[in-house]
Amino acid sequence: MMAQxxxxxxxxxxxxxxxxxxxxxxxxxxxxxxxxxLFLAPVVILVITSLRPGWAVYYIYRGTAFTLQNYLDxxxxxxxxxxFINSFVLxxxxxxxxxGITVTSGYMLSRFSGPIPRAWFGTIYLFRTVPYISWxxxxxxxxxxxxxxxxxxxxxxxxxxxxxxxxxxxxxxxFDSIDPSMEHAAMIDGxxxxxxxxxxxxxxxxxxxxxxAILSWLYTWNEFLFALILTGHDTALITVTMxxxxxxxxxxxxxxxxxxxxAMGPAVLVTVxxxxxxIQGLRI
Amino acid sequence: MARxxxxxxxxxxxxxxxxxxxxxxxxxxxxxxLVGPSGCGKSTTLRMVAGLEEVSAGIIRIGDRMVNHLAxxxxxxxxxxxxxxxxxxxxxxxxxxxxxxxRRVAEATIRREVMRAAEILDIGGLLDRxxxxxxxxxxxxxxxxxxxxxxxxxxxxDEPLSNLDAKLRAQMRIELKRLRExxxxxxxxxxxxxxxxxxxxxxxxxxxxxxxxxxxxxxEIYSRPRNRFVxxxxxxxxxxFLDVTLARIDGQLMATAEDLAIRVPNxxxxxxxxxxxxxxxxxxxxxxxxxxxxxxxxxxxxxxxxVVTEQLGAELLVGVRVAGAIVVASRVDPWTKLQAxxxxxxSLDPRGLHFFDRESGAAIR
Numbered sequence: 001m002m003a004q005x006x007x008x009x010x011x012x013x014x015x016x017x018x019x020x021x022x023x024x025x026x027x028x029x030x031x032x033x034x035x036x037x038l039f040l041a042p043v044v045i046l047v048i049t050s051l052r053p054g055w056a057v058y059y060i061y062r063g064t065a066f067t068l069q070n071y072l073d074x075x076x077x078x079x080x081x082x083x084f085i086n087s088f089v090l091x092x093x094x095x096x097x098x099x100g101i102t103v104t105s106g107y108m109l110s111r112f113s114g115p116i117p118r119a120w121f122g123t124i125y126l127f128r129t130v131p132y133i134s135w136x137x138x139x140x141x142x143x144x145x146x147x148x149x150x151x152x153x154x155x156x157x158x159x160x161x162x163x164x165x166x167x168x169x170x171x172x173x174x175f176d177s178i179d180p181s182m183e184h185a186a187m188i189d190g191x192x193x194x195x196x197x198x199x200x201x202x203x204x205x206x207x208x209x210x211x212x213a214i215l216s217w218l219y220t221w222n223e224f225l226f227a228l229i230l231t232g233h234d235t236a237l238i239t240v241t242m243x244x245x246x247x248x249x250x251x252x253x254x255x256x257x258x259x260x261x262x263a264m265g266p267a268v269l270v271t272v273x274x275x276x277x278x279i280q281g282l283r284i
Numbered sequence: 285m286a287r288x289x290x291x292x293x294x295x296x297x298x299x300x301x302x303x304x305x306x307x308x309x310x311x312x313x314x315x316x317x318l319v320g321p322s323g324c325g326k327s328t329t330l331r332m333v334a335g336l337e338e339v340s341a342g343i344i345r346i347g348d349r350m351v352n353h354l355a356x357x358x359x360x361x362x363x364x365x366x367x368x369x370x371x372x373x374x375x376x377x378x379x380x381x382x383x384x385x386x387r388r389v390a391e392a393t394i395r396r397e398v399m400r401a402a403e404i405l406d407i408g409g410l411l412d413r414x415x416x417x418x419x420x421x422x423x424x425x426x427x428x429x430x431x432x433x434x435x436x437x438x439x440x441x442d443e444p445l446s447n448l449d450a451k452l453r454a455q456m457r458i459e460l461k462r463l464r465e466x467x468x469x470x471x472x473x474x475x476x477x478x479x480x481x482x483x484x485x486x487x488x489x490x491x492x493x494x495x496x497x498x499x500x501x502x503x504e505i506y507s508r509p510r511n512r513f514v515x516x517x518x519x520x521x522x523x524x525f526l527d528v529t530l531a532r533i534d535g536q537l538m539a540t541a542e543d544l545a546i547r548v549p550n551x552x553x554x555x556x557x558x559x560x561x562x563x564x565x566x567x568x569x570x571x572x573x574x575x576x577x578x579x580x581x582x583x584x585x586x587x588x589x590x591v592v593t594e595q596l597g598a599e600l601l602v603g604v605r606v607a608g609a610i611v612v613a614s615r616v617d618p619w620t621k622l623q624a625x626x627x628x629x630x631s632l633d634p635r636g637l638h639f640f641d642r643e644s645g646a647a648i649r
Contacts (some may be wrong), residue, residue, distance in 0.1 A: 188432070
């Protein structure tokens with residue numbers, strides 16, 4: 001019986017079959033640790049750095065001097081507080097405005113064919129394939145030309161465009177996965193085409209829309225390149241403000257880390273509380 | 285309640301025809317089943333009646349109205365979908381009420397209608413549940429209820445039982461039949477299951493490659509198929525086919541194959557001789573193949589070799605090789621002892637011989 005079982009396992013031709021079970025377990029453990037280190041180590045180093053006094057940041061593995069002063073110092077800077085407010089307002093506005101368009105355009109791409117959906121699909125496909133960085137300089141010129149450089153509108157509009165181009169696909173994927181016969185039933189039950197979308201398709205898409213909202217919001221919250229080029233003093237965002245701790249006199253790692261930890265807050269909150277929706281959203 | 289008329293209906297997808305020249309008049313309160321293999325155009329036809337697909341050519345009437353250009357909501361129809369298509373975010377009660385609310389029916393009337401439907405379908409205890417909390421059979425009842433409450437002119441069924449397991453399907457088939465006695469509305473029912481077609485339909489429409497092959501009562505279709513396709517599609521186990529050549533032997537018309545000569549019954553002789561060719565396909569249903577009993581042969585006897593047997597308990601299916609083909613005999617006594625390669629004497633029931641033109645497949649009558 002035992003011999004039989006062993007043969008079966010060998011028969012499956014595992015890559016590690018020649019190893020003893022203990023060795024195999026050790027190898028597995030090593031892989032897990034390596035992956036954890038890869039993803040967790042930067043965060044751990046960041047958090048520790050943010051708790052160290054300025055003179056101790058290069059020796060985070062030595063010494064016992066820890067302080068919360070960095071956080072207080074960061075918040076004492078009006079520019080930082082303003083950056084947080086700016087980023088929050090921008091991410092929220094961009095998400096709310098783009099969501100309506102993203103959801104309807106995803107629905108259109110999923111359910112309709114013909115010249116208009118095809119043209120729309122081609123447009124967002126094109127925008128997605130153009131390297132991200134090559135948008136920035138033209139956008140700067142456009143912003144400048146319209147006089148909206150360093151205003152909310154100047155950064156909000158590009159972000160909305162990006163949301164629509166990037167996330168319409170996710171929404172299309174979601175609507176592809178739900179059977180259109182539910183909407184057909186609604187149309188037979190007395191709804192117009194639009195009514196079937198609003199009253200039947202939309203309510204069943206709520207988990208996907210929630211996931212989409214979170215993804216869009218985090219995207220804008222974390223975005224750096226547009227923020228760097230299209231904003232200045234008036235609408236500074238967290239990512240750019242954080243980078244300003246790099247000065248001609250050196251980098252204030254402790255303050256920068258403290259701000260980075262604070263900026264991570266929303267992402268962590270989302271991971272903890274809305275994980276279920278995100279996974280649902282990513283699975284579609 | 286209304287008649288439904290399809291007049292020369294065509295549907296093209298690009299250049300590909302899906303439905304070709306379908307002509308069908310469905311009487312008031314009639315239950316018509318469209319049956320055929322997948323891709324035969326039956327669902328497309330149904331969806332054109334529903335207004336979910338545009339009609340490429342032809343006219344669809346419901347009652348006296350031409351409905352070609354009406355939106356689904358204005359056609360006064362109700363439809364049951366293969367996957368039920370219940371509104372997942374609503375309770376069962378709201379699912380049933382949805383169509384009536386859209387028509388601005390008073391809430392008291394809605395309640396009465398929903399309760400009546402729930403009583404008919406025995407889903408009264410489920411009204412507060414969401415569709416995901418229901419079994420397949422229960423979801424199917426809710427989908428039926430959603431149709432009943434509306435009192436539409438026409439019911440459309442798109443393979444409503446095909447998502448259920450075999451046992452539940454048989455049960456729901458009987459319930460549909462009973463429901464039919466209480467709610468007599470003109471119905472069009474699409475299925476690929478010939479048992480559903482036979483048991484439910486007042487009339488059956490057999491379709492293939494977008495065309496109607498035959499329209500008739502279930503028994504008519506079964507006993508007088510108009511062509512080889514209908515003969516082979518309806519009935520399980522399927523009809524056996526043998527390629528034969530007609531020849532006069534000693535003054536008697538015989539259907540012959542390599543080691544086989546079957547006497548053609550007198551009543552068919554004239555018709556067959558009038559036909560333009562001698563190359564025929566002989567069709568015999570498994571129940572018309574008889575084992576042994578040389579007295580009953582009547583000139584239809586032949587020798588065969590057993591290839592395989594399938595024990596079903598109530599009967600035995602015997603697959604035998606004859607004239608280079610394998611044919612199946614059914615209704616054999618399950619206690620018959622047979623072995624592979626055993627030689628057998630068999631005969632055919634002369635009432636069950638169908639002749640088809642080998643080239644066109646048309647039945648010769």
